[in-house]
Amino acid sequence: MVLGEIATATVTAVFLSALYAIIAIGFTLIFGVGGILNFAHGAFITVGMFAAFLVTNSNGLVELPIWAGLLAGTGAGALLGAVTYVGIVRYVRDRPVTVLILTFVIGFFLIYAIRIGASDILGVDDPLAIPVPQVMGTDALNNVFILVTSWLLIGLLFYFVNYTRTGRAIIAVSQSDKGAALVGIDAGKINLITWTVAGAFAGYAGVLLAGAFGSGSWLMSIQPPAPLILSFAIVILGGLGSIKGSIAGAYIIGFAETFAVNFVPGGQQLAGVSSLVLLVVFLLVKPEGLFGRGAAE
Amino acid sequence: MSVDTDADADEEPAGTEATAGDSDVALEAEGLEVTYGKVTALRGLDVIVTEGEIVSLIGPNGAGKTTFCNTASGFLDYGGSVRYRGQEVASVGQTELVDRGMVHCTEERDLFGYMDVEDNLGLGGYLRDDEVIEERKEFVYELFPRLDERREQNARSMSGGEQQMLAIGRALMGDPDLLILDEPTLGLAPVILQDIAEALDPIVERGVTVLLTEQNVTFALKHADRIYLLENGEAVREGTPDELKGDDYIRESYLGG
Numbered sequence: 233m234v235l236g237e238i239a240t241a242t243v244t245a246v247f248l249s250a251l252y253a254i255i256a257i258g259f260t261l262i263f264g265v266g267g268i269l270n271f272a273h274g275a276f277i278t279v280g281m282f283a284a285f286l287v288t289n290s291n292g293l294v295e296l297p298i299w300a301g302l303l304a305g306t307g308a309g310a311l312l313g314a315v316t317y318v319g320i321v322r323y324v325r326d327r328p329v330t331v332l333i334l335t336f337v338i339g340f341f342l343i344y345a346i347r348i349g350a351s352d353i354l355g356v357d358d359p360l361a362i363p364v365p366q367v368m369g370t371d372a373l374n375n376v377f378i379l380v381t382s383w384l385l386i387g388l389l390f391y392f393v394n395y396t397r398t399g400r401a402i403i404a405v406s407q408s409d410k411g412a413a414l415v416g417i418d419a420g421k422i423n424l425i426t427w428t429v430a431g432a433f434a435g436y437a438g439v440l441l442a443g444a445f446g447s448g449s450w451l452m453s454i455q456p457p458a459p460l461i462l463s464f465a466i467v468i469l470g471g472l473g474s475i476k477g478s479i480a481g482a483y484i485i486g487f488a489e490t491f492a493v494n495f496v497p498g499g500q501q502l503a504g505v506s507s508l509v510l511l512v513v514f515l516l517v518k519p520e521g522l523f524g525r526g527a528a529e
Numbered sequence: 530m531s532v533d534t535d536a537d538a539d540e541e542p543a544g545t546e547a548t549a550g551d552s553d554v555a556l557e558a559e560g561l562e563v564t565y566g567k568v569t570a571l572r573g574l575d576v577i578v579t580e581g582e583i584v585s586l587i588g589p590n591g592a593g594k595t596t597f598c599n600t601a602s603g604f605l606d607y608g609g610s611v612r613y614r615g616q617e618v619a620s621v622g623q624t625e626l627v628d629r630g631m632v633h634c635t636e637e638r639d640l641f642g643y644m645d646v647e648d649n650l651g652l653g654g655y656l657r658d659d660e661v662i663e664e665r666k667e668f669v670y671e672l673f674p675r676l677d678e679r680r681e682q683n684a685r686s687m688s689g690g691e692q693q694m695l696a697i698g699r700a701l702m703g704d705p706d707l708l709i710l711d712e713p714t715l716g717l718a719p720v721i722l723q724d725i726a727e728a729l730d731p732i733v734e735r736g737v738t739v740l741l742t743e744q745n746v747t748f749a750l751k752h753a754d755r756i757y758l759l760e761n762g763e764a765v766r767e768g769t770p771d772e773l774k775g776d777d778y779i780r781e782s783y784l785g786g
Contacts, residue, residue, distance in 0.1 A: 397655070404641055404652050411639035413604070415703060416627030416656040 241494045242487075247375040249486025250382035251444060252462060255437040256478050257386055258313075258430030259463035264473025265406045265426045268331050272316060274453020274460030275339035276309050276431050280438025281448035282346045283308035285362050291354050298365045302439050309435020310428045312342075317427035322420060339453070339460075347450040359450045366443035378440050385436070389429070390475055402426060406473065456504040457489075465511040471521030480522050485510060553580045555707045555738045556601060556631075560609035563596050563762075570596040571762040573609065578707070583729065583739040585753035587746050587783070592759040594742035595636055598711045601740070602626060602633035613707070628656050630706030636715060636742075638696035642685035646676050649684055649695055653702025661704055668735075669698040672728045690721030697728065707738045714745050726752060746783045750774060758783075 284301030286292035350356040368374040393399040442448030470477025556578040563571040603623030654662035670677040743749040758766035
């Protein structure tokens with residue numbers, strides 16, 4: 233009986249963690265390469281969700297299948313990442329505090345734009361419940377889809393970063409800007425690639441997240457499971473900037489949360505809390521995270 | 530002695546000798562000025578490096594040696610002129626300069642600390658083809674057998690001397706025509722200094738021109754073809770090692786009388 237519950241919870245945790253990993257990976261990447269905490273990350277996720285809504289709903293622009301939504305969300309995220317870097321971040325990337333404030337402001341701007349766009353322009357009834365369908369027909373299949381694509385995409389990213397020339401350049405920039413310049417790597421180009429890839433991951437995550445939870449919301453970056461805070465916690469747990477660490481962090485939080493919700497009395501209220509608790513514990517006990525400073529690897 | 534007589538020519542050289550294509554001048558600075566805020570680091574510096582030479586800039590801390598290196602390799606804004614193979618470095622751009630064969634090995638080394646020797650060297654050849662990378666790697670390992678023994682070791686865990694070898698090795702991976710070595714001997718033990726010194730000949734034999742900055746005047750006198758003495762951002766002496774050894778000022782101020 234209890235064993236059965238544990239098994240069920242484990243399966244749930246595995247699926248949830250895969251989703252969390254994909255939510256956090258873009259945040260990790262940008263920090264790993266540029267040392268930048270991208271506070272607009274949650275908004276990138278929200279934009280991905282909204283782009284999917286726009287192409288899959290009669291209240292949106294066109295009503296296409298969710299696959300088109302997945303593409304639109306990913307593309308919108310990528311474009312947004314690129315524009316944010318080219319338009320703003322590259323001018324201030326040597327000033328971490330300025331970047332932090334600016335990404336925060338960009339994030340606010342974007343989510344308010346979505347709120348206004350959704351309710352005032354498109355006439356969505358409730359901007360806290362913007363309908364985005366899940367990718368697969370059933371919850372079970374949808375979970376499998378998330379799990380498989382999460383591993384596939386993160387696996388591809390890992391391969392790209394570690395085994396391609398551009399990927400090696402990304403790691404080089406993450407370790408030494410000047411060193412990278414000395415060997416002829418254009419750090420601006422590498423940062424643009426990073427922001428674009430990170431944005432694509434965020435957009436993709438937004439579509440999956442909204443689908444898995446039934447709908448998206450203009451405030452989804454801070455509503456449970458609060459992808460912005462979640463990303464922060466995952467990345468601190470794993471070691472800032474480490475891809476491997478982020479995956480580990482995502483699974484630790486996914487499991488902690490699922491088990492808290494299922495086995496702690498009154499645990500339903502704890503859904504978003506476990507990531508915060510783990511965040512605080514790690515900051516106090518192991519501030520360098522599980523994988524320490526492993527750069528983008 | 531072998532100084533190009535067109536050193537004072539106009540910015541647009543009209544003669545046949547000094548055009549970018551066939552000139553044997555690798556690097557030429559004219560009236561070079563660099564300031565950091567209100568501080569002037571270089572004030573009208575003139576330097577010429579001819580292909581195939583080892584030219585050394587010597588001088589005390591703050592004389593402007595490192596500033597000159599950083600300016601020549603495209604990292605700093607400047608007034609006046611500094612040209613690599615006849616082209617103004619500001620218009621070429623830092624990354625493109627590396628591609629065109631000017632490779633800078635900085636005083637701080639700027640290695641990829643969390644990568645091993647192999648990866649650092651591999652990235653040194655970032656702009657080169659795989660064949661060039663392989664060939665160059667062999668050359669570097671031959672030049673510095675210590676690196677060969679430490680292929681898997683992370684750069685940050687190596688000794689200062691080994692890191693210096695790796696920094697030079699990484700620069701050589703870029704297949705340089707002009708190698709800028711900024712204070713390669715700084716803080717190194719004499720035995721390591723010897724290793725670095727012995728590497729210079731094979732490097733030059735491969736047709737590499739070397740710009741070497743040094744606080745170690747004895748080292749510079751021993752290895753350079755020509756030397757500039759910098760003080761307060763200006764070249765106050767220029768000549769061959771023999772000429773400078775005979776200079777009273779140099780003897781008294783830099784060689785201990």
